[in-house]
Amino acid sequence: MADDYEFTTDWFTPHWDNWLSFTGDRKISKILEIGSFEGRSTCAMIEHFGRKGPLQMVCVDNWQGSPELQRFDMAATEQRFNAISAGWWGWSATGSTSTSTGDHRSRCCPG
Numbered sequence: 001m002a003d004d005y006e007f008t009t010d011w012f013t014p015h016w017d018n019w020l021s022f023t024g025d026r027k028i029s030k031i032l033e034i035g036s037f038e039g040r041s042t043c044a045m046i047e048h049f050g051r052k053g054p055l056q057m058v059c060v061d062n063w064q065g066s067p068e069l070q071r072f073d074m075a076a077t078e079q080r081f082n083a084i085s086a087g088w089w090g091w092s093a094t095g096s097t098s099t100s101t102g103d104h105r106s107r108c109c110p111g
Contacts (some may be wrong), residue, residue, distance in 0.1 A: 078088060
């Protein structure tokens, strides 16, 4: 993964080998990520699966944080995600969607 990304937390890397064993050599072309936090897993999946062919990835997060995430500054977390995702080719914010559970913003990396 690129060294210029800024992350403060790593819940993903210890589980990356599991993802690779589940997906094997399959060509993954569509990914839905619910809960993107800073985007570490997003970056890893785009970099890995995007090498194998076109990739469409939709990320959904409200960046409000669940109770266990209240120790984090979620506005800063979303800003880190936005800064990282700004460098992805074709990446665009698709806007906000209001639901009964709150505001969910999604981002899409089109294939």
